[in-house]
Amino acid sequence: MSARKKTRTSRPTATRPDGRRRKRASERRGVTIRDVALRAGVSIATVSRVLNRTAPVDERKRVLVETAAADLGYIPNPAAQSLLGRRTGGIGVLLPYVSGEFYSELLNGLDSTAKELGYFLLISTSHDRLEEWQAGARAMFGRVDGLVVMSPILTPDRLEIRSDEPTVYVNTPGAPDGANGFFSIGFSNLEGTFEATRYLLEAGHRTIAHVRGPVAHADADLREEGFRRAMAGHPAEECPVVEGGYHQEEGFAAARVIAAMQPRPTAVVAANDYCAMGVISGLLDAGLDVPGDVSVIGFDGVPSGRYSHPTLSTVEVPVRRLGERAVRTLVDVIQGHRAPPTGVEMIPVSLVLRASSRSLVEP
Amino acid sequence: MSARKKTRTSRPTATRPDGRRRKRASERRGVTIRDVALRAGVSIATVSRVLNRTAPVDERKRVLVETAAADLGYIPNPAAQSLLGRRTGGIGVLLPYVSGEFYSELLNGLDSTAKELGYFLLISTSHDRLEEWQAGARAMFGRVDGLVVMSPILTPDRLEIRSDEPTVYVNTPGAPDGANGFFSIGFSNLEGTFEATRYLLEAGHRTIAHVRGPVAHADADLREEGFRRAMAGHPAEECPVVEGGYHQEEGFAAARVIAAMQPRPTAVVAANDYCAMGVISGLLDAGLDVPGDVSVIGFDGVPSGRYSHPTLSTVEVPVRRLGERAVRTLVDVIQGHRAPPTGVEMIPVSLVLRASSRSLVEP
DNA sequence: CTGTTAGCGCTTTCAT
């Protein structure tokens, strides 16, 4: 019995009563650690030690192993590695419905940072339904070392992604409110529109409209709140809030409403850049001039805004950095460099004035 | 000895000489198949059979197992499953540098289809360097059942992603040219600009410029070629080709050149939509009217084009469908429903006329 | 129908 075992270890591919199983395995995937060991004339343990630099190995054998591995094009089976309880090397990313440039920028920040730190991305996009989020999270289970979750609608406790993996929330409500033990990275939604509105006020605008984002989106709520706070004390007819959304068509529709208002606003703070572009389109369509008759300011700072016509004033969010911070923090936690943080890290936004808005006081 | 083994199977958590190892395991991840078996009072094999519906099991035990699994919140360890040689459930997606709406649309198509078919996405974006692509591919090795690769610059044989996994190329050069054994899904780059240019010609334009995409991008080359073919026979000064790119700034810069041309083109076929928006911006900036003085047609059909000002005429690519077809085909191959195809599947594009272009013949 | 067992490929003690 012990003789047979010995045979198994040192000559795994030798003829056996049943050649079938062996063959099946080699059909599936190529080179295993045993093939390398065999070729180098050492034990699989030594191969492992060399490849992981996990213990000192005789110089000659080391070279032998490295050569054999290279010759064979050996790549360790990640499934086997993670089965042993080691890292999977994956970071799961749970996103809402992705559309527009915001997400491609975010993805860029996430992926380039993940790459830099030696991780790969597992991505799942979901729509508003809770089950979709949970299904996405479940699919990640055991395949990732940590999670980045961006859920503008559902709060972490509603999502109930109670995975053991460390999780960083991005622009997700709930976490900001308090120390539920969640950690989130956000940007200043409220302050953004507050500043934009304040600027317009100082620039001499009296009647300013806000086109708000989608219902139940926490960030849309915050942006509306920022607008309201800046307009605090002004009569209601001077600060109308119009239903809108995050897409151009919704901004376009809102512009119709705004163009017909009495008194007509001389400025609009839009929910985001696409919405703002739609508003501009709708305003122009209604025969108004932007910024001649109406100033428009967006939110996000998407690249298109620099070249739309007129170029778009906006509250710029450093999206790329948002992604980078999320991954970097997550990896720090995964690797034990720091304890899982809680609370919120806020990334500041900045008002960028371009051609779609103008001052009424300094002509 | 056999008694001990029996014990191990039926009471894995019982006290053992060394309690350490057990504890370590439970630290890492929660519930295993043995916990479920223990709770249901059956063997792990039965649990597996119930959960995978892989063999008939006594009704009562079935319920017992299902209850136990649900109570414990059991999720099979994917690493263990794939180690057995079963599917990983992953689809690897290798993309170039992502920016703009094209990629968020593509991602949408890929992810929603993958979800529908029970797969998740592993994403890696790369820039132009070959090593980055290969590193991305290597990271996917063993973690995915198949690959979707979109490489507008490097051909499949240059990429040398010689993985055993079935691979579908999207909008990637090389495969189109011949049966190298690769399969690719593309759209009609050449035909797209050809049609757009033909339309402009028929609409009475004589001098038409093309702002081409990035150097060495195969799709940019094809689009230029489509333009040239449509303009075949026309004198060179009537069909200038200007350096450009896929971003607005490059279109903007190209517009400056075009505005200064003698004779000045009355129409521009741009490399893509963002480029076209930049061209429009630059043209307006130079005091020209669009489409009054110059008509502009883009390529891709990004959502913004519907609401830019003027709304953008474009060659619309069904990006979402592109992603869907890629994943669907790949999964068909993975699941053995069809043999790995070769050659190209072309997805047709369509000319969509909006306000940025006008006819000179029917006023 | 159901339990036992042999691995999947790898890392990590444990003995040399």
Next chain:
DNA sequence: ATGAAAGCGCTAACAG
């Protein structure tokens, strides 16, 4: 310094 062996959690023969 290095080989043997014990599993990680799971599925798929192989016996009952």
